[in-house]
Amino acid sequence: MYDSILVPTDGSQTIDGTLSHAIRMAADTGATIQALFVIDTRVIHATSGELREDLADDLAEQGAAAVEHVADRAAEAELDVETAVRKGTPDKEIITYANKHDTDVIVIGTHGKTPREKLQSLGSVSERVVDTAEMPVFVIKNAATVA
Secondary structure: OOOEEEEEOOOOOHHHHHHHHHHHHHHHHOOEEEEEEEEEHHHHHOOOHHHHHHHHHHHHHHHHHHHHHHHHHHHHOOOOEEEEEEEEOHHHHHHHHHHHOOOOEEEEEOOOOOHHHHHHOOOOHHHHHHHHOOOOEEEEOOHHHOO
16 A cells, blocks of 8 residues: 655654554555655754854754664664655655655654644644645654654
């Protein structure tokens, strides 16, 4: 049913709950796990000039560590895995990556934000992915509590 399962990660603890589901799906179908971290360029551009380069480097390091964590978990389950770190707006880059890499399903977690928190951040990445993805999206609600 699935050959490739995209697991976007922001490096937070929600990934473990999300990964549990993605790994089970991949093991059942023989799918490859695609781990993706998106460096949010809006954050970099909002930072003052002299701090931008340091912030960009820090985010790149966080991204590498985040996808490596996913890769390690997938390897423990003896699954094939691909990793990528991209720059851009997270929801848009997730969709672009999924379309470019023939992703069959996206498995994404939520942070369980309150309506007020969602309003302050202009919605959530997972909501925007669900709204715009052409492929199925499997959302793990409050993924940090699922693990």
